[in-house]
Amino acid sequence: MxxxxxxxxxxxxxxxxxxxxxxxxxxxxxxxxxxxxxxxxxxxxxxxxxxxxxxxxxxxxxxxxxxxxxxxxxxxxxxxxxxxxxxxxxxxxxxxxxxxxxxxxxxxxxxxxxxxxxxxxxxxxxxxxxxxxxxxxxxxxxxxxxxxxxxxxxxxxxxxxxxxxxxxxxxxxxxxxxxxxxxxxxxxVLSSLQMYRSTYNFDIRLPLSRDNATNALTLGEVLRRGIAVAGRELNSSKATIDGKLVVNNDQCTADGMHEVEFLIPFMNSSVEASRQKDVIGTLVFRGSVISFAIVNSKELASLAVADIKDDIIRSLQSRLDIICDDAEENLESTLDAGNEASGDISSGKPLSHRPLHELRKSCNISLPRRIFVPWLPGTYICVYLQPSETIEVLKDHFVELISMEAPSDASKILEPELEAPSLNIASFWDTLGPSSSVPNNSTSSTKKKTETSSRRKEISQTTVGFNITSFTAAVFILLLSALVGYLLTKR
Known part of the structure; x- marks a missing residue:
């Protein structure tokens, strides 16, 4: 307490x-x-x-x-x-x-x-x-x-x-x-704070199973599962601070920025397992999250690592919440210019709220990008920008939410995330072909074709062999007849 x-x-x-x-x-x-x-x-x-x-x-x-x-x-x-x-x-x-x-x-x-x-x-x-x-x-x-x-x-x-x-x-x-x-x-209070920084790279692949379609799970719900996978991966990892492995009772007494790196277990996979016949689509969630944590110098280094992990997961959740909150008005700006996913929203529902089995074309979505702005002495505060937004929107965010004017000097704003995390959804209708929807019929048909081809090959080979043998025998008989005739003529 x-x-x-x-x-x-x-x-x-x-x-x-x-x-x-x-x-x-x-x-x-x-x-x-x-x-x-x-x-x-x-x-x-x-x-x-x-x-x-x-x-x-x-x-x-x-x-x-x-x-x-x-x-x-x-x-x-x-x-x-x-x-x-x-x-x-x-x-x-x-x-x-x-x-x-x-x-x-x-x-x-x-x-x-x-x-x-x-x-x-x-x-x-x-x-x-x-x-x-x-x-x-x-x-x-x-x-x-x-x-x-x-x-x-x-x-x-x-x-x-x-x-x-x-x-x-x-x-x-x-x-x-x-x-x-x-x-x-x-x-x-602020003079005793220390700053920690980390870059977390992730590549999460989630199979979209028939269970997703049966339960009409939305993109937002499936993506939350992906964030949960990232959370489990982080929680199972060890961390180093400034190149030294973190032990529970360690403290960081040095001043300046501390770099945190995560050691993900080698055999730990961020790909969810699923039976092949149940998979009818894929969701690829990848990118990099830049994270900062502010910790009191008297607290243990392990708590700084816990704060970094929490910030990473909270940042991914915040980006998803922003997409869901602004889906109606910002859907066009979140879809990549090259895809035609806008044709999938004829029902009027935003993409993040639509059941995945209704998606008829593959699409790519860029999540909001995170930028950092100086706040209190030695601290930062962050803002998320949609792909179509510029730094000018900072003015509204800061004045409305934290009663602070946005910095006039743009050089003080940190933009370490050059590319925002992205989400790729493989089309259900591209994967729901004969090979996946009716595997038994497809397998038997392929087997029949293979057997027929083999029989034709055997027949062809037999026919060729028979023709060669017949030709050889005919030549031998002809030569033998000529020899016999020659001998009889001599007598």
Missing amino acids: VKAVVGEETQLNVVEDRLSQSSIPAQVGLVIGKLSSTLDKGFVYDLLPTPPNDAGELACSLIDTKDDNKKKGSKPKSQQPPDFSSLIIDNDWVAEHARQVTRMLVGGVHVIGIYIWVSHSAFKNSTMLLSQTVKGVAEAAPISGVDLDERLLIHISYSPRRWTCRNCVLSSNITSTSVRPCDFKKGR
Whole structure:
């Protein structure tokens, strides 16, 4: 359990100044950082306000439960809130914000809770609502590989001005959620972080069996199976950091970027086994994933490797989610210019949502490409670009999701993935020929043709042999007759 939380004072002071100058009565947002079960600590890197929804409505607002307290002088509500005020929070929108931001975070960085800027009285009146918001965020942005069932709830009070932090222990029953206070202080957090980098090359081949067609599995569902295969491959691998094999109790104390490489077992194959007669198509999923992880210098090197592995799988899942989310409007841009897969969508369904047995032509799909942008000092944040998008879309991503202006200097943006991972789907209708659909008839027919050919060959050879023998005998008899005639004439 997290017993103490340390927040990066530089970033938190900027957030506090921004809130105090805005004169807004309430604001909700996400807490970005890491929960360390080994250190029993939580580290807060930054706070991101949840933007207004598509209708322009704020994610959080205050209401007054007393009619006679709706108007209390001319002072701003941030300085003189009503005593009986309570919060209204759009939980679904805050959860969606958490889901979108999670895609942009690298390894070792997570959405670890929410913060709320509101008066002390309004906070006390809204404890249950805030617990529900925390739970929704945890479900939308799960932290894989972490055995902690808690998230943080940070309250920034403006009356009186102070910071407090609580642990929200998650539970299936929201009425039993436990909210416990924990120690909170500001300090230097970012200066103790270390950066890890890895390149993971993968080539996954998935046979598409008759079971896929019978159950009407979609491309998205089959591709998730492929990502699961990659996850099993990574989990079974060993890793080296800067050329040295990682042992559980090792620590990386050196500064600078650390390179992580994975040692995949030699006999470990990423090709799923299947009976040949059941295979009616193939799906080839290949490419390279560039991964970064940010880890506290006091944590073990094995945790850095775990964060890198998690980032790789999360990156593949994020790309698939983006394709599924944007399939309707971006289908044409995701298909390669040279194929004719657009002819397969006459039903109106996007490619990622269509059953695979409906695909009538082979197609190639390029997944979004990952780029990295400097974020907090010494850290990066990532954005995924569709094949038809340019770096200009960064402006919208950064302003809307993390309240940050995109860097004006393009040279600071890292684009290590020169080619995005790709997906090739072999056509069902090209593979569903006589050799695969009716193997018994085809085999017997081929066998009959072979036997007939052999018989014809034998007959031909016999005929040739017979003709040669007859010719030789005739010549011999003719010569013998001539010799006998000659002898008789001499007598």
